[in-house]
Amino acid sequence: MIELIKNKLKLEIEEKLHAKFSEKISIVVEKPKNPKLGDISIPVFSVVKTVRRPLPEVVDIVVELVKASKYQKYFSEVKKVSGFVNIVLNRIEFGKAVINEFSNSEDFGRNDIGVGKTIVIDYSSPNIAKPFSVGHLRSTVIGHSLGNIFEKLNYKVVRINHLGDFGTQFGKIIYAYLNYGDIEKVNKNPIDELVKLYVKFHKLAKEDSSIEEKAREIFKELEQKNPKYVKLWEHFREVSLKQYMKVYDMLNVKFDSYDGEAFYNDKMDKIVKELHDKDLLKKDQGAMIVDLGDEFPPALIQKRDGSTLYITRDLAALFYRKNTYDFDEVLYVVGNEQKLHFAQLKEVVKKMGYDYYKDIHHINFGLVMQNGKKMSTREGKIIKLIDVLNEASKLSLEYINEKNPQLENKEEIAKKVGISAIIFNDLKNYRANDIEFNLKDMVNFVGQTGPYLQYTSVRISSILHDNQIDEDSIDYNYYTNDYSYELIKTIDEYEEVLLKAKADYSPSVLAKYLLTLASYFNSYYSQEKVMVEDLIERNSKLYLISIVRYILDDGMRLLGMQIIKKM
Template sequence: MNFKNEFVDVLVQVLDGQLERNQLLKMIEKPRFQDMGDMAFPCFELAKLYRKSPQSIAIEIAEKIETPLFEKVEAVGGYVNVFLNKREVSQKVLNEILSEKEEYGKLTLGNDQIVTIDFSSPNIAKPFSMGHLRSTVIGNSLALIAEKYGFRPVRINHLGDWGTQFGKLIVAYKMWGNEERVKENPIKELLKLYVQFHEEAEKNPELNDKGREWFKKLEDGDEEALSLWEWFKEESLQEFSKLYQMLGITFDSYHGEAFYNDKMDRVVEILEEKNLLEESKGAQVVQLAEDLPPCLIKKSDGTTLYATRDLAAAIYRQETYHFAQSLYVVGNEQTLHFKQLFSVLDKMGYSWHAGMVHIPFGMILKDGKKMSTRKGKVVLLGEVIDEAIQLALNDILEKNPGLTAKDEVAHQVGTGAVIFHDLKNYRQNDIEFSLKDMLRFEGETGPYVQYTHARAASLLRKGNYQDSEHALMIDDEAWPVITALMSFPDVIKRAFEGYDPSQIAKFLIELSKAFNKYYASVRILDDEVQKQARLTLVYSVKVVLKEGLRLLGMAAPEEM
């Protein structure tokens, strides 16, 4: 139930259509303090139009507003402040949640169109580090939010399974590798070889030439190069799938860079047909707008580049999925690459490029510095998750040793702590890696929200709650909980339109705080007359917390 829309409907009538509906929607604010009402309309923009002071305009508007939804309307300092009718609104919100349950907040704004989401995309033969966490959890959450918004998401894991680094790795394996050791611990052993290659190449730069030679062999289909590459890829995928399973993440496509090898010649042909290719220092480029450097399509030695591959991938995805939007959840450092990519597609005459969006994010820093695979300075995501689960289990053993599904709950809480720690931050911000902060079980953390859900579940069990229509007698103390519940559909809209899962995480913290405050001030189970009505509120909170956690890719334990 969107009472903001109702307020706008009233304003449209009162203002005789002087301002458009969309304009009015954007102008409505939430007052800073509760005693100033539930919504406010600022009249400053109308002062020029009516040639009156904002205060006198506010008074005139306030006098004309009459609706059972508003308990009180007042003009204060150029604002029209409205107080919602608590009983009426509470009834509507709770009845909506009771009837829709987990469907509450579902929007139809995506019109059931396809949105492709390119996320996670680790490099094979390299460990899945904490650096990959951000793209993985932001992308997964955006796919879930897109679905709630009314789109059909296609989750794509564009694996980094091609490029000069594989030439380097083949050289390193041939020089120092050991088959048994690689089979025993593939990712760690391959990382060791990769790091060793770069250490040796600093002393002996000719090694880099050898790496390039072997990558050229790989591109030309050399049998030995291909079989080593396929082996590295297979071992890596098995390791990655264990991690995705731990995080509860699935993909619709694992087409990596190599998949587009036979699709790049067509891109070059189209560019040639449209007279977009130019020669520059022996290489082939597409000239772009003045503020962008030329986009390199083919090197002087004839090898293709990331841009060629990404153009092939974009065209393939449009032809395969007919997407309305195509999202790339890739770090800030690739911003220029995507500007060039979208610009080339525009020059090629593909109008669908308008639906393509790069969703950048900040880095996870360690001691204020970027983590580097090349130098071996990585924190492995699998190890962090294992440690988080172990700490959650220790916490359970200490505080609730009688809990039946200890291991399952520890897994839900441990992985949830890691996911929430990332998603509560706005994605563009860098995050300092700190196990201590990530795994705190109080404060603004995942376990705090999960514990609030478990508390609600426990109250419903103790109160023997019956899920049926009730006369909803709402305590005054419940109003902050109602207003939080009411805002959920709007939060989903903002989260998708800003590609910002932190909107959901922040909402869950606010709802949890409001509910825990209510729990502390009202004895929910003591008054038999009011008990079922109060439990209806508890049930509604539980439904929305569970759904909000799901949209972040987290579980909601019934007991903790």
């Protein structure tokens, strides 16, 4: 509502100023930093500059224009403060407008910006035969949440888990397995054992680099379907995926496709041929490259031995997705360290003459660091996500035993709180920032955390209970005190927040907003008694807090968190 008022007011005033001074003037209509100054603010310095009139005169003109606005029924006061014109809203009229908007909406916050558009999101994408680490959590929860947010905005979303189930790493693992592996150990504890082999390989390669060459040979034969290697590969893939599914179940994450890199194995010749036909391919030091000029290093398409590389597979995947889903945008939720790769990918697509290179977006995120350095599987330093999730659930159960020992289904709720805490902790900060791994922070349940949001929703549920709410007997006067008014204003921002989260491809925008909403509610809660004698007052208050709960729950759902009624 306020966004609408601001936008229209801006146009209205710009138009009238234009008529008056016959000069094009652009003004800013914003939210003042300090709410005491008002609800809407218009700095007039830019107007002074273009029309070259004294500031007080311009301020007066703008004040008159605001007062004459179509929206003046929403204004209770128009003040001039130095170079600003500040507007105070009429709390009753504004409250009524916001509440009505909620009442008339099927799904509050929804926006039709995405109608008819398809968006493909590539996320999670763990590497087979490697543990699902805290590093993969980021891609998984960011991608999942973005998918939910896009769906809320009426996009059609295709969720793809592009499994890292191919590549030279398999040459390495198979080499190590054949020389040092033990079938029983592998079957007993698949991923752990395969990681050991992978780490061992890298240790050995440091002393004897010739085994790198052997691994490459094995991979090449795997690509050419050597049955012995294919069989091993299938086995490794199967046992790994089984373990990943456990984690996805815990996180409540689902995908439309699990086609990984191997799926594109037979789709790459076509790419190489097309690049060749378009005269983009160049032989260089025995390998085939696409020269990308001065701006980027060349893209390596084919190795000296003829086997393919990451970017070749990504190209094949991209074209497959374009043909299959006809997307309007494709998002790759992949870490910062692959920035160059995606820049090169876009550049190659551009050179191939496809205009939709513009629709490729690398949704980069910060690395999970340990002691200020990137975590690396090669060095065997890895923290398994499942351990962290279990730890958080355990701690959450301890909390419940301390705070609310009589609670039913304690274990189940503890899991929902613990896992949601981990998810929220990951999403609350802007995705591209690096984060230092810190279990203590991740399982902290006090302050700006997942449990804080859940707790706030639970408090509301506890009041709402099974009270009936009559939407027709609302007295808007109960929404005018400061505590209520902050809630009304924040409720009003929900849709805008979702659009911002979408525009930035960052769930943190939503996460921060939910914290603000919850915080305003908790202040309200400490000040206002809801279950009062007066039925109109009680009803009005119940309705207001039910809206707050609706947004909290909807927002948490979009972030991929669990909604609970008691804790």
